[in-house]
Every structure is written in structure tokens, then in C-alpha cells.
Amino acid sequence: MTTPILHHYPASPFAHKARCMLGFKQLAWKSVIVPSVAPKPDVLALTGGYRRTPFLQIGADVYCDTALISDVLEHLRPEPALYPPHLKGVSRVFAQWADTTLFWAAMAYNLQPRAAEALFAGQPPGAAQAFSDDRRAMGMPRLRPQDATAAYRSYLRRIASMVEEHDFLFGTEPCVADFAAYHPLWFTRTCVPAMAGILAATPAVLEWMDRIAALGQGRMEKFSAADAITVAANAEPLPLPPEAFQDEHGIALGSRVAIAAESFGTEPTEGMLVAATRTRYTLARTDPRAGAVHVHFPRIGYVLRKAETA
Template sequence: MTELILHHYPASPFAHKARCVLGFKRLAWRSVIVPSVMPKPDVVALTGGYRRTPFLQIGADIYCDTALICDVLEHLRPEPTLYPPHLKGVSRVFAQWADTMLFTAAMAYNLQPRAAEALFAGFPEGAAQAFSADRRAMGMAHPHPQDAAAAYRSYLRRIANMVEEHDFLFGSEPCVADFAAYHPLWFTRQCVPVMADILSATPAVLEWMDRLAALGQGRAEKLSAQDAITVAAGAVPQPLLPEVFQDEHGIALGSHVSIAAESFGTEPTVGLLVAATRTRYTLARTDPRAGDLHVHFPRIGYVLRPA
């Protein structure tokens, strides 16, 4: 199997989701630390414009969005499974809720001014302001902190109701839903502990978090961004699977298109549409530094347009 390269930074909640899945799958991976704010020239060299964190690189193939990263890792190492047969539908639906509604409420609560001050203590002057401006530019939702706190408390109670009955959300083993629900709560507990009192009312949630943390984050080795680009330049994209072309837009394969996230972080990636299956899009593009690449996106949450 070609080596897995995760482009991430330590405090990114979605990156922590990916790291935990790598640990669950007991996979070895290479770690490339990316900036938390723009500019990100090494990121853009590989993705063509997509700037969210994390993304997964396998040779000259770039996989965007943790929903797709989970699918890729499941394909590479089916056991232990993220999608137990009897939970395939409900686990994905729950994970989508956790990555959107739960994440939005949790992060609006997590990044209140006193938490941001603690988070950026020791950073250069202006780092907190730069981070806030960057996230506003991404179009990240900012619910009122009091409303977010109320929603977050309710969501925590609902999660507690589930894990009081089982070790994990849907039974004795974790699934994709657990990792999607875990990462914004991890941010509360580990990155902004000044805000972590909200978790104390749900001890069952803390115990569930401890069980997930015990799974580890796989075996990581550091890699520089330039070395990751060199890996891409020395590889060729993997052959595409012979999956059925699913045309919802009247845009033919081989067309020049752009793909962008529906919500925050809507910078587009432009290239040739070489696959549009039931679950994902693939663009072919060439970068002066990284060479010929395939950049992959999930269909859900992304917008395809003629370029």
C-alpha cells in the first residue's frame, strides 16, 4: 500500500477525527503540518484551491474532506470497520449531523473570547485576531455564544443517553459516528480546557471520550511539505475504478469544471472532470511543483460547476 500522508495541524478538530480513525485502523502514516490560516502555498499546490484541514495524500491522489477520507481508509483496511453492516445508514446520517450541527454549536461555544485568549497564549501578538479573520473569510457560521452553549448542552445530554447504554454510540464497538461526534468535544477538553466545565454534567460522555482516546492515533512519522510535494511529483494518479458515471448536471466527463464546498471554506478547485460516481467527484489537474494529480471530493457537501 502506498504510504498515507495526512496534511493537518495539531489543534484542528477535523484533523483529530482523521488521526483517531488512523489509530482505530492501526495504520502508519506520515504527518505534514500545514498552516492554520492562509496563505497555504504548499496546500494549494496539491489541492488546487481547497484549503480546509485535513486532507489525505496517497502518492498523486489527494482526498479532501474527512467523510471521504474515512471511506478511503475503510477501503484500504476494512477491519475494524467504520461502517458495521447493520449500521451503514444510521452511522453515516449521525456522522453528518455531528460534522455539521454538533460541530457548529461546539465550536461557537469553544471559541468565545476568553477561550481564544487561552488558546493563543504564547503565540505571537495578533495570532488570535488573524485566526478569527481567517475563519470569518472562510464563511464559518458564528451562532451567538449563549445559543451555542444551550444547544451544545442538549447535544451532550443526548450523546450521554446513548453511551450510558453502550461503550460506544451504537454498541460495543466504535463506528464512524463516534469519531465524528468526538472531535469537537476533544477540542473543548484538550484545546480550551478553560471551557471544559460544560462536560462535567455528562460523566458518561467523558468516559466514552476516554475509550476513544485509548484507541490512539496510529504510527506517525514527520514529513516536510516539500517532501510531500516531491512524493506527488514522482507518482502518477491511481487508475480510476470502472464505476458508473452519474450525471446530475449535464456536464460531460472531460469538461473543465470547478468544485467547492457548499458552506465554509468555499475556495474552488479547478480541473478536468474525470469521474463522477454515486459518492464522489474526481478532478485531474497539473501543478508546476506537484505534477499530475487527481483531487477527489465527496458529492455530499460540494458543488460542481462548469469552469
């Protein structure tokens, strides 16, 4: 099996979620640093349009969204489990809440003007404005800081009540829910430390965060974007899983389609629909640099449409 390649950048919260899951699985992986804002030509060579961070590459297969990356890592190394059998339902439901409601409240709190100024200190002039413009173009939700702060405090208290009795959210071992809840809090504590005072009222949360951090981030090897594209060009997509085609749209396999996120980062990826299982879509596409690739998306949170014809 080709070593997983994570395309990410250091301050991305969702990328940190992926890095922590790689550490939990004790996997070796290759690290490709991508730009935090557009343009991202090397990213688009592999994804065809999707530009959210991170995405995972294995040979000529590209996996978008950490919800799907979690499933891929679970398949690569089933133990320790991200989805313990007795928590399969609740861990997914909690993770979806954490990756959406909790995340956007936390980030609206985290990126208040005084924190954003510190975050971009030392970067070239205009970096903060470029980031703001880029995220606005991607459709970043705009919660008022006052409302976000109140919500974030409430969510932290709820998380604290879960980890006061256990080492992790649902017991003695972490699961996918822990990593989904951790990464926006990590951003508060590590990337905008001037805002980290909000965590002081929930010491149990800080102790839980320390336990997550102690799991590490696996064995990372630096890798270039050009080399990652070469890996894709020299590989063939993996055989598709023998799962039944689940048609909810009246769109046949082999059709030219576009897939985009429901919200935030709605740039579409176009290609041929080659799989639509209960949980994911797969598009086949060809790029002049990357060659033939399969790009995979989770069903939840993504919209499938027939591609527009000229």
C-alpha cells in the same frame, strides 16, 4: 500501496477526527503540518484551491474532507470497520449531523473570547486576530454563544443517553459516528480546558471520550510538505474505480469544472472532471511542483459547476 500522508495541524478538530480514525485502523501514516491560516502555498500545490484541514494524500491522489477520508481508510483497511454492515445507514447520517450541527454549536461555545485568548496565549502578537479574520473570510458560521451553549448542553445529554448503555454510540465497538461526534468535544476538553466544565454534567460522555482516546492515533512519522509534493510529482494517480458515471449536472467527463464546498471554505478547485460516481467527484489537474494529480471530493456538501472561461 504508498503510505498515507495526512496534511493537518495539531489543534484542528477535523484533523483529530482523521488521526483517531488512523489509530482505530492501526495504520502507519506520515504527518505534514500545514498552516492554520492562509497563505498555504504547499497546500494549494496539491489541492488546487481547497484549503480546509485536513486532507489525505496517497501518492498523486488527494482526498478532501474527512467524510471522504473515512471511506478511503475503510478501503485501505476494511477491519475494524468504520461502517459495520448493520450500521451503514445510521452511522453515516449521525456522522453528517455531528460534523455539521454538533460541530458548529460546539465551536461557537469553544471559541468564546476568554477561551480564544487562552488558546492563542504564547503565540505571536496578532495570531488570534489573524485566525479570526481567516475564518471569517472562509465563511465560518457565527452562532451566538448563548444559543450555542444551550444547544451544546442538549447535544451532550443526547450523546450521554447513547453511551450510558453501551461502550460506544451504537454498541460495543466504535464506528464512524463515534469519531465524528468525538472531535469537537475533544477540542473542548483538550484545547480550551477553561471551557471544559460543560462536560462535567455528563460523566458518561467523559468515559466514552476516554475509550475513544485509548484507541490511539496509529503510527505517525513526521514528513515535510516539500517531500509530500515530491511524492506526488514522482507518482501517477491511481486508476479510477470502475463505477458508472452519474451525471446530475449535464456536464460531461473531460469538461473543465470547478468544485467547492457548499459552505465554509468555499474556495474552488478547478480541473478536468474525470469521474463522477454515486459518492464522489474526481478532478485531474497539473501543478508546476506536484505534477499531475487527482483531487477527490465527496458529492454531499460540495458543488460542481462548469469552470468560468475568460
